[in-house]
Amino acid sequence: xxxxxxxxxxxIALVLFIYCITTYKLMSSRTYQxxxxxxxxVETSQKVVALTFDDGPSGHTDDILKxxxxxxxxxxxxxxxxxxxxxxEDVKKLLQAGHEIGNHTYHHNRxxxxxxxxxxxxxxxxxxxxxxxxxxxxxxFRPPNGKKLLYLPYYLSQHDRKTIMWNLEPDSLDEIAxxxxxxxxxxxxxxxxxxxxxxxxxxxxxxxxxKAVQGIVSGLKAQGYQFKTVSELxxxxxx
Numbered sequence: 001x002x003x004x005x006x007x008x009x010x011x012i013a014l015v016l017f018i019y020c021i022t023t024y025k026l027m028s029s030r031t032y033q034x035x036x037x038x039x040x041x042v043e044t045s046q047k048v049v050a051l052t053f054d055d056g057p058s059g060h061t062d063d064i065l066k067x068x069x070x071x072x073x074x075x076x077x078x079x080x081x082x083x084x085x086x087x088x089e090d091v092k093k094l095l096q097a098g099h100e101i102g103n104h105t106y107h108h109n110r111x112x113x114x115x116x117x118x119x120x121x122x123x124x125x126x127x128x129x130x131x132x133x134x135x136x137x138x139x140x141f142r143p144p145n146g147k148k149l150l151y152l153p154y155y156l157s158q159h160d161r162k163t164i165m166w167n168l169e170p171d172s173l174d175e176i177a178x179x180x181x182x183x184x185x186x187x188x189x190x191x192x193x194x195x196x197x198x199x200x201x202x203x204x205x206x207x208x209x210x211k212a213v214q215g216i217v218s219g220l221k222a223q224g225y226q227f228k229t230v231s232e233l234x235x236x237x238x239x
Contacts, residue, residue, distance in 0.1 A: 030165045033148055036157030040165040042194035042233050047225045049195045050233040051075040051216070052166065054104060054142065056083050056202030057090035063210060064201055065097055071217040074098045076230040078142040078164075081106030081126035084133065091133035100229035102140035102164065103127055110147040119152050140164050140230055164230055166198035171209040180208045184215035191220060196230065 030040045042048075053064065057079055068075055077094055079101060084091055094101055105111065105122040106129075114122075127139055141156060142164045156163055168190055176182035187197060201210040217227070228236070 030146060030167065033153040033163060034150055035153040036161070036163065038153075038163040038165060039196070039234065041167040041192065041196055042237050044194040044233075044236045044239050046236060046239060047193050047223070048228050048233060048236055049191065049193075049197060049220060049225050050228050050230045051197050051199070051213075052142075052164075052230060053077045053199055053201055055080055055108070055200060057087045057094070058083065058202040060202050060204075060210065061087065061090040061093065064213075065093060067210065067213050068099070069097065071214055073217050073227045074100070074229055075227070076100040076102060076140065078102040078104035078140070079126075079130070080104050080108045081122075081129050082108070084126070084129045088129075088133050091130065091135070095134050100140070100231055101130060101135050102142055102230070103130065104142055105144055108144045110145055111143045111152045112147050112149045114151075116151050116155070119155060123155070138231065162234075164196070166196040167192070168195055169198040171199055171201075171206065171212070178208055180211035180215065183208060183212035184219060187212075187216050188219045188223070191223070191225070194233065194236070196233070 031038065051073060053075060056077070074097075077099055079091065091101060103123060103126045106125045107122060109122070111119055111122065123141065130139055138161075141161055143152060146165055148163060153163060168187055170183045170186040171177045173186070176186055183199075191197075197216070199209045199213065200206045201213065220227075
């Protein structure tokens with residue numbers, strides 16, 4: 001009997017271990033979700049890429065705008081609702097400069113193990129803030145930290161919305177995040193047609209990311225790449 005109990009306990013532990021591993025991989029995957037469409041890179045033979053920024057707006061919005069203006073590049077910004085409420089004028093600045101703005105939830109909490117009503121509110125409240133600030137047309141969505149499990153993909157699919165991920169996130173690699181030059185080098189080395197590049201440059205701790213923008217843009221242009229917003233990039237799928 002004791003041996004049988006031990007075997008049962010071991011089997012339960014193994015099932016729980018497999019469940020945890022599977023759940024972690026599912027919620028963290030950049031290329032798969034259980035429902036709806038997820039985009040981490042667009043399949044195209046043309047040398048086009050999208051530059052995206054997460055978080056904010058913040059006190060560094062103007063710095064990023066200036067850098068992008070000098071580089072003659074339009075980017076896509078995924079903004080946080082609570083930060084939009086603090087700096088609604090920054091949304092208007094981004095729009096006036098021709099950039100695209102997406103939804104990065106209201107609180108920037110991980111969208112896992114939350115109630116359906118919480119997840120809906122996180123998306124819809126931020127949508128409304130963006131509409132109030134002047135955003136028109138489709139609003140793209142990106143989950144904080146790329147985390148999603150079951151209800152969020154289902155909710156997005158029911159509203160015909162894609163989950164926008166990325167295939168290059170150089171400033172989240174600990175070994176290179178503190179060096180703008182290494183962020184640039186990594187991006188130029190690993191770029192592919194249709195890539196979606198993610199940078200975090202809205203906060204003081206990400207100064208090297210902002211410094212890297214000019215090098216990324218000039219380096220990729222030298223390789224023959226053109227920069228698109230995410231929506232423009234999506235239209236080039238299969239071309």
